[in-house]
Amino acid sequence: EVQLLQSGGGSVQPGGSLRLSCAASEFPFSSFAMNWVRQAPGKGLEWVSGLTGSGGGAYYAASVKGRFTISRDNSKNTLYLEMKSLTAEDTAIYYCAKSSGPLTSPFDYWGQGALVTVSS
C-alpha cells in the first residue's frame, strides 16, 4: 500500500523558516511527480507546488513563489518543502500528494498532513 509519511510541521514566528518532509514508500518514487497542497483553517484546498519525478521541473503558486522551494531526494524516496519568510497567511495544514503520473495528472494518494502555524 502506498504510504506518504509527513514530518516537520510546527509553530514559527513571522519571518521565520520551516522545512517539511514527506517520506514515500511502496511505489517507484522517481517515476511520479509530487506536490504540496495546503488548507488554511476552515478553508479550501490550495495547490502550493509541484515537482516532476526527476526533480528537473518545479512549479509554484504565485502566493509562495520566491519564498518556498520544493525538492526531492529520489535516493531517499523523500519530498521536501523549504518555506522562508513565513507570514500568518501561510498558516495551514500542508499535505504532500502523489500525482498519478506526470505533473499533469490528478493526485491519487495524500500524506496525513502537517500543521504549520505562523504566529508571534
Place this chain on the structure above:
Amino acid sequence: DIQMTQSPSSLSASVGDRVTFTCRAGQDISDYLAWYHQKPGKVPNLLIYTASTLKSGVPSRFSGSGSGTDFTLTISSLQPEDVGTYYCQYYKTAPLTFGGGTKVEIK
C-alpha cells in the same frame, strides 16, 4: 491562471436523494478535471478523473460529466458517509487549481 468556480457552496439533502453540483472553468480545459471528497477532519480522496472516469473502488453512485468549461458531479443516492466537502481540480498545467468546494450535509 485558470479559475475554477464551484456551486453551490453548500447544500443539505436527505439520505437517498439525487445530488448534483457543478464546477465551471474560466476557460476551456478539455477534460483535465478531477473531483475529490474530503470528509470532516480527513485527507482528501480522489473520486473521479478526466471528468468522468471513476477511480477504482469508488462507489458507482458517483458519476461525473462535462467537458470544456462546465462539469458536474452527481451522487445518485446520497449516503450518510458522503458528507463532507467536494472539490474539483484542474490539472493540465500549473497552477493546478482547486475550486472553492461544495459542502454536503445530511438533512
